[in-house]
Each structure stands twice: as C-alpha cells, then as structure tokens.
Amino acid sequence: MTDRTLLPLVDAPPPERRDAARNREALLRAAEELVEGSCSVENVTMDAVAAKAGVGKGTVFRRFGSREGLMAALLDHSETEWQARVISGPPPLGPGAEPMQRLEAFGRSRLELNLLTADLIRAAGRAGTRSYAAYSFVAMHVRHLMNELGTEGDVALLSTALLAPLEVPILEQQVRVEGISVERIYAAWVDLARRVTQTP
Amino acid sequence: MTDRTLLPLVDAPPPERRDAARNREALLRAAEELVEGSCSVENVTMDAVAAKAGVGKGTVFRRFGSREGLMAALLDHSETEWQARVISGPPPLGPGAEPMQRLEAFGRSRLELNLLTADLIRAAGRAGTRSYAAYSFVAMHVRHLMNELGTEGDVALLSTALLAPLEVPILEQQVRVEGISVERIYAAWVDLARRVTQTP
Numbered sequence: 001m002t003d004r005t006l007l008p009l010v011d012a013p014p015p016e017r018r019d020a021a022r023n024r025e026a027l028l029r030a031a032e033e034l035v036e037g038s039c040s041v042e043n044v045t046m047d048a049v050a051a052k053a054g055v056g057k058g059t060v061f062r063r064f065g066s067r068e069g070l071m072a073a074l075l076d077h078s079e080t081e082w083q084a085r086v087i088s089g090p091p092p093l094g095p096g097a098e099p100m101q102r103l104e105a106f107g108r109s110r111l112e113l114n115l116l117t118a119d120l121i122r123a124a125g126r127a128g129t130r131s132y133a134a135y136s137f138v139a140m141h142v143r144h145l146m147n148e149l150g151t152e153g154d155v156a157l158l159s160t161a162l163l164a165p166l167e168v169p170i171l172e173q174q175v176r177v178e179g180i181s182v183e184r185i186y187a188a189w190v191d192l193a194r195r196v197t198q199t200p
Numbered sequence: 201m202t203d204r205t206l207l208p209l210v211d212a213p214p215p216e217r218r219d220a221a222r223n224r225e226a227l228l229r230a231a232e233e234l235v236e237g238s239c240s241v242e243n244v245t246m247d248a249v250a251a252k253a254g255v256g257k258g259t260v261f262r263r264f265g266s267r268e269g270l271m272a273a274l275l276d277h278s279e280t281e282w283q284a285r286v287i288s289g290p291p292p293l294g295p296g297a298e299p300m301q302r303l304e305a306f307g308r309s310r311l312e313l314n315l316l317t318a319d320l321i322r323a324a325g326r327a328g329t330r331s332y333a334a335y336s337f338v339a340m341h342v343r344h345l346m347n348e349l350g351t352e353g354d355v356a357l358l359s360t361a362l363l364a365p366l367e368v369p370i371l372e373q374q375v376r377v378e379g380i381s382v383e384r385i386y387a388a389w390v391d392l393a394r395r396v397t398q399t400p
Binding site: 154158161164165167174184191195196 | 358360387389391395396
C-alpha cells in the first residue's frame, strides 16, 4: 500500500501516452460520427475530422499520417468495438442467448459490419487489410458456437463455410454488383447455418 | 462448294494468326511440362521455356512480355483445360456420373487445381488475378449439380458456401500455414457438400 503509487503498474501507460490515446480515441470517434452521419466514408476528410474534434488539421496528420492511415485506424477501431460487443455486449450478439440465436445475431451483425467496412477497406488503400487476428477471433467465435450447438464433424473446417459467405469481396459482388438484397443474403445464411450445424 | 475455299470462314483465323496460336500453345505446353516436372513454378524461367520449346528467348519475351505475363497466360491456360475436362472430359468430373459423384470429383479437382495455381498467381504478380468469368463458370457448374441433386432453398447463395472453402487464400492458409492435409480438407468438404445439399 505504501509505495504502490510510486511504482508504475504494468498495464498503465505513462501519462503522456494516456493523453495521446485519449486524443486518438476522440479523433476516431469524430471520424466514426462523420461516417454514421453521412452513411459514407467519402465525406470523411482530414479537415472534417479536425473540425469535428475541435483540433488543428496538423494534429490529425501527425496522429494518422494520411487519410489512408486514418481509414486503416478506423477499420481497426470498428473491429475492436464489434469484438467487445460479442464478448460482453447485450444478447443475442453477446453472451446469454441460446447458441443458435447467437449464431444468427453473429451472421446479421457481421454482414452489416463487413458491408460498412468494405468502403473503409477501399478508402484505406494499401493499409486497408484486416489483420489475421481479426479473422482468427471471428473463426474462434463461430467454432465455439458450433461446439455449443453440438455440431459433429470437422468443426474447424466446416466453420470456414459459414464464414466465407460473409467476407467482404463476396458481399460486395452480391450487393453492389448483382444487386441482391441484404435481407435475402441474411435469410440464405441462416438457412446455411442450420444445414451445416444440422440444427432443425 | 465452288468458292468455299476462297471465302474465309468466320471461325478460322488467318494463317499467320493460326501459326502464332500454335506457337503460343507450344510455349505454354513447354512451360506446363516444366511446372509438372519440378512440381514448382520457381524453375520456370524464360530461358528454360525457350530451351524446352526449341526457340530463342526473344520469342518467349515477344509472346508474353515478361515472366509475369507468361505465368498469367499459364494460369488462364490451366483454367481453360480444367473447364474442358468438366464440360466434356471423362466421368466423374465430366458428364455421365451421378450428380453427387460429380460434385465430389469437382471438389477434389478444384482443390488440387487451386493449390497448384496458388503458386502461379503469386508468380504472375499484378497480372495474376483470375477473371470473373472463371469464377462464374465454377459457380454455374455447382448450381447445376445442386439442382440435379434436387437441393431446395436459395441455391445461388448456398452455392457460395461450397465454393468459398476451395478458394486460393483459404486453401493456402490451411495447407501452407496451418499444415492441414489435403485429405482432411477434402473429407470435410464432402461432408459439407452433403450437409448443404441435404444428401445423405
């Protein structure tokens, strides 16, 4: 108890870094609000983000390097927020619902997230690839729900068949090129999930 | 009958173009034999292809522009040959077998082709993307077999779940990074195909 306050805690960043993180968080929140407000990433310029967050444009550039860098950070941020909702958010996406209800909620929210992030990935240019860690989280979650459902067989490989139709290039082709509705894709995905997991 | 030989037929290219096509075919066959002989695309250099086909290196460069161009042509060529086997080759990949047998043969041969072409795609660099027409053929074939099997539901969307696990990036991750055997992937794919098509 005595000298605790003098010793840095392993998890606590030094004060400057904590300020920088808060700053960064505020800029990302401003950018996110701009995306949500216009339903498009086109209007999210470095100027607009600076104005919304009440800082100079130079600060935004120093923090993210370029608009592509900002888009890549936003991509990462939206993925992390989504993961938090899966881990500890309200059911049925979060814990507390039946596994099939959770699987359906997963499919719907991943579908929506990936359609939104398709634009971010494009805007992020070469910086816009998702980490393997992001895919890995999604794969682990689906395997966990399949195990909860008592799915028999090679669950690790069967899960790829549930994940792949939700991936960005496939959704972009179906929605933006072929004009298939999100409702139809979701209904087919739920049907697929029931067939693969053999849940009536 | 009289002046037929004087009129060019719509499908017949002029003699020079026919020669060029034969030449191109011979070079691609030489490149293909080099790939098969070494089970690797690394040894397939412009020099090696020229030597094997008995022509000067300049001819290979004139025909394909660069090694990347040759790899892209080889990719296209192997896709076309595979399509011909599906359309009119021997069963069970070609016509004449039961639909489930054909679907299984499709899965096995697509799996093998895609693992081989993964190397070609990498070696072809920026030229190394498959055309949408190639994907379209594969999707049409699987939908056709699902209809033959009497699969109910949204066959167009359900078929994406059968196609996605056979795609190059997924196979590369499983085989080259995670070390999963081709046999295990094939067995899981057949199980998946039976679940999705609801074939016992």
